[in-house]
Amino acid sequence: MFKGIRPGVRLVIRVAPDLRIEDAGVAAVVPVPGIRVALKECVCGRIHVILRCSFITCLQHRHPARHSVAVFTLWGHKVELWPSCADAATLNGMPGQLRRAQKVFDSTGGLHAAALFGVDGTMLVVREDIGRHNAVDKVIGWALEHQRVPLSATVLLVSGRASFELTQKAVLAGIPVLAAVSAPSSLAVSLAEEFGLTLVAFLREDSMNVYTRADRIT
Numbered sequence: 145m146f147k148g149i150r151p152g153v154r155l156v157i158r159v160a161p162d163l164r165i166e167d168a169g170v171a172a173v174v175p176v177p178g179i180r181v182a183l184k185e186c187v188c189g190r191i192h193v194i195l196r197c198s199f200i201t202c203l204q205h206r207h208p209a210r211h212s213v214a215v216f217t218l219w220g221h222k223v224e225l226w227p228s229c230a231d232a233a234t235l236n237g238m239p240g241q242l243r244r245a246q247k248v249f250d251s252t253g254g255l256h257a258a259a260l261f262g263v264d265g266t267m268l269v270v271r272e273d274i275g276r277h278n279a280v281d282k283v284i285g286w287a288l289e290h291q292r293v294p295l296s297a298t299v300l301l302v303s304g305r306a307s308f309e310l311t312q313k314a315v316l317a318g319i320p321v322l323a324a325v326s327a328p329s330s331l332a333v334s335l336a337e338e339f340g341l342t343l344v345a346f347l348r349e350d351s352m353n354v355y356t357r358a359d360r361i362t
Contacts, residue, residue: 229362230299230321230342234265236349238301239325245270246303257303258283260295263321268298276304277313284317294318301325306345311335321360323347328355 242259245267256276260268260283271282280302287293299321300314306324308331314322315335322336323344333355336343342357354361 229360230263231265232352232361234263235299235323235344235347235352235361237265238267238299238323239347240349241265241267242270242301242303246272248272255279259301260287260319261299261301263297263299276302276307277309279303280310280313284313287317296320299323301347305329306332306343308332308335311341311343315339315341320357323352 238259238261241261242257245259246255246257248255255272255274256279257270257272258276258279259270262268269283269286271279271286273279273282280300283300284293284295287295295318298319300317300319301323302310303325305326306322306328308329310324311322311328311332312335319341321342321344325347326345328336328343328345333343335341336356340357342360343355344352344361345355346353
């Protein structure tokens with residue numbers, strides 16, 4: 145589900161290859177009893193893909209008729225229904241807060257960062273890692289550890305691009321607003337639009353581009 149979740153947070157019993165489907169990269173995920181899974185399926189032929197990694201994303205370009213994605217949240221909440229709003233000026237101030245909190249980056253100049261903010265601009269947590277996906281996993285892991293998931297009324301800010309995978313992680317964690325200081329990918333925009341996530345990119349102190357659900361930005 146998310147790489148790096150602490151052992152005490154157990155959400156699934158088993159992840160194993162699905163032998164019913166003759167294809168690479170398809171797995172069956174068995175959740176822990178009591179976990180409510182709400183599937184929103186994008187069905188392509190007879191193949192249902194619940195989660196996919198970069199490998200499957202690449203396969204979609206090679207075999208677009210055979211692969212799609214069905215993102216689900218373990219908590220049964222739909223991001224698109226959450227009315228959380230964020231003030232544009234508050235968003236503009238978040239990159240500066242993130243940069244000032246990047247202590248390891250100050251020493252190395254070589255780390256990515258991710259931070260979770262309240263919609264009022266309060267920084268809740270910041271994590272650094274050599275991989276941007278790992279930095280986001282650390283933030284969501286913190287939220288799981290503190291029983292704050294789903295993360296309604298929050299903004300996830302990343303120090304690099306807004307990729308498909310980071311957008312997927314935001315949806316899974318129930319984060320209504322994903323912001324990035326750099327560009328979004330076309331797949332990220334498509335996924336954000338489909339699941340009602342507000343996607344902001346090229347976020348600066350005086351400007352931003354809002355690609356989806358702009359009604360959340362006031």
